[in-house]
Amino acid sequence: MRAHEAGALHGDLGYRGPAWLRTPEDVNALVPHLWPRTVRRTGNGSLEIGGVAIEDLAAEYGTPAYFLDEEDLRGRCRDFVSAFAGADVYYAGKSFLCKAVVRVIEEEGLFLDVCSGGELAVALKAGFPPERIGFHGNNKSVSELSRALDAGVGRIVVDSFDEISRLTEMSRKRNKRPSVLVRVTVGVEAHTHEFIATAHEDQKFGFSLAGGAAFQAATKILDEGVLDLRGLHSHIGSQIFDTSGFEVAAKRVLELQAQIRDARGVELAELDLGGGFGIAYTTQDDPSSPGDLAKRINKIVESECEINSLRVPRLSIEPGRAIVGPAVFTLYEVGTVKDVDGIRTYVSVDGGMSDNIRTALYDASYSATVAGRRSVAEPMLARVVGKHCESGDIVVKDEFLPADVQPGDLLAVPGTGAYCRSMASNYNHVPRPPVVAVRDGASRVIVRRETEDDLLALDVG
Numbered sequence: 525m526r527a528h529e530a531g532a533l534h535g536d537l538g539y540r541g542p543a544w545l546r547t548p549e550d551v552n553a554l555v556p557h558l559w560p561r562t563v564r565r566t567g568n569g570s571l572e573i574g575g576v577a578i579e580d581l582a583a584e585y586g587t588p589a590y591f592l593d594e595e596d597l598r599g600r601c602r603d604f605v606s607a608f609a610g611a612d613v614y615y616a617g618k619s620f621l622c623k624a625v626v627r628v629i630e631e632e633g634l635f636l637d638v639c640s641g642g643e644l645a646v647a648l649k650a651g652f653p654p655e656r657i658g659f660h661g662n663n664k665s666v667s668e669l670s671r672a673l674d675a676g677v678g679r680i681v682v683d684s685f686d687e688i689s690r691l692t693e694m695s696r697k698r699n700k701r702p703s704v705l706v707r708v709t710v711g712v713e714a715h716t717h718e719f720i721a722t723a724h725e726d727q728k729f730g731f732s733l734a735g736g737a738a739f740q741a742a743t744k745i746l747d748e749g750v751l752d753l754r755g756l757h758s759h760i761g762s763q764i765f766d767t768s769g770f771e772v773a774a775k776r777v778l779e780l781q782a783q784i785r786d787a788r789g790v791e792l793a794e795l796d797l798g799g800g801f802g803i804a805y806t807t808q809d810d811p812s813s814p815g816d817l818a819k820r821i822n823k824i825v826e827s828e829c830e831i832n833s834l835r836v837p838r839l840s841i842e843p844g845r846a847i848v849g850p851a852v853f854t855l856y857e858v859g860t861v862k863d864v865d866g867i868r869t870y871v872s873v874d875g876g877m878s879d880n881i882r883t884a885l886y887d888a889s890y891s892a893t894v895a896g897r898r899s900v901a902e903p904m905l906a907r908v909v910g911k912h913c914e915s916g917d918i919v920v921k922d923e924f925l926p927a928d929v930q931p932g933d934l935l936a937v938p939g940t941g942a943y944c945r946s947m948a949s950n951y952n953h954v955p956r957p958p959v960v961a962v963r964d965g966a967s968r969v970i971v972r973r974e975t976e977d978d979l980l981a982l983d984v985g
């Protein structure tokens with residue numbers, strides 16, 4: 525089947541434009557906002573990152589592997605810190621955490637969110653200042669809370685009445701007064717271009733605003749006087765492109781802030797509006813810059829404060845994906861190319877749902893390009909799949925690849941810095957890939973490749 529016929533056939537998949545609009549040059553082109561800043565196609569047609577040729581990286585580290593553009597990561601940190609000057613930028617560690625990234629986050633002046641004992645351990649091991657750590661989670665264990673208290677983390681975001689009692693008791697015994705925020709569920713669920721605002725929220729996180737639980741949580745903490753209530757927290761979703769959801773969230777949470785002031789005479793000093801800022805996974809995505817986000821969010825907060833006669837609290841935000849997502853691509857090697865009954869071409873790579881579960885889990889869209897050469901072949905609509913024993917093992921649902929893609933080709937998938945390595949599994953006992961940082965012509969492993977010995981080390985039967 526010719527490429528343009530494939531495009532017509534799959535026009536009903538909601539795919540981005542018919543194949544005949546694509547030229548071989550389009551398929552080789554790197555759309556800038558999809559790729560880490562230092563990635564380019566060199567004269568011989570192959571990619572380079574941080575000044576290092578992809579074929580050298582593949583030869584040295586093997587595939588699959590995640591390549592992190594350190595300059596890009598630092599650039600995104602700086603963009604957020606300078607755009608949100610006057611606010612605290614917490615990097616959401618769950619998106620991807622390892623010691624090297626923790627050090628970058630620290631050097632660039634960000635704060636750090638963790639949501640488990642393991643994430644806290646990585647942060648502390650890397651020497652991150654505990655007073656700049658925020659601790660999240662709807663079910664932090666007693667031992668996790670003890671470690672947080674002993675380490676002196678900067679703030680704990682409390683999420684249930686059970687936790688308030690537990691943490692109050694623990695703090696009393698230790699004679700400590702940890703800073704806390706109350707996580708409020710405001711009835712706004714935002715995703716990409718849409719948000720849903722409801723009165724009630726049916727989810728496990730936080731205290732409901734509508735039901736009065738959030739107000740009760742704040743007053744309980746104030747009454748007991750053991751925990752230091754610094755402010756309210758709201759996180760409305762992820763991969764959000766439109767700030768209207770933040771507007772509704774800020775309005776609701778600041779109304780609660782005013783209600784607390786009216787009832788108790790206390791004006792909370794801080795406000796955390798969470799993370800969730802969207803990034804580009806395909807050419808269809810057009811995210812806002814940190815500068816635009818900051819302008820809109822600051823304006824929203826200022827106007828809601830004015831309406832409620834509140835002093836503007838110190839703002840914090842918690843980007844994860846928007847910091848690390850675009851800084852990384854995954855490099856695979858193509859193993860097989862299969863044309864299935866003229867319906868679709870399946871390009872199988874040497875990783876899959878074990879290194880990127882987002883396609884299977886969230887129906888996420890990704891892009892891909894042949895990374896080791898420039899092709900002059902016609903574009904062909906392909907599906908990039910992994911090597912796992914599972915038909916949902918899809919890496920890239922639909923992408924135009926050159927029709928001459930073949931076994932041995934290197935294939936790069938951008939936008940895999942967030943929620944890929946951090947959600948990676950050992951499914952099928954496939955060892956998890958390494959993360960390699962590249963900068964100024966040099967590369968180094970920051971998370972090594974798992975080995976079969978690593979897998980067997982746990983298997984003590």
Ligand SMILES: *Cc1c(COP(=O)(O)O)cnc(C)c1O
Binds near residue numbers: 763799843844
């Ligand atoms: C996941 C999460 C974030 C980060 O979300 P991104 O989409 O990666 O920006 C921030 N805050 C909280 C509370 C979260 O749960």
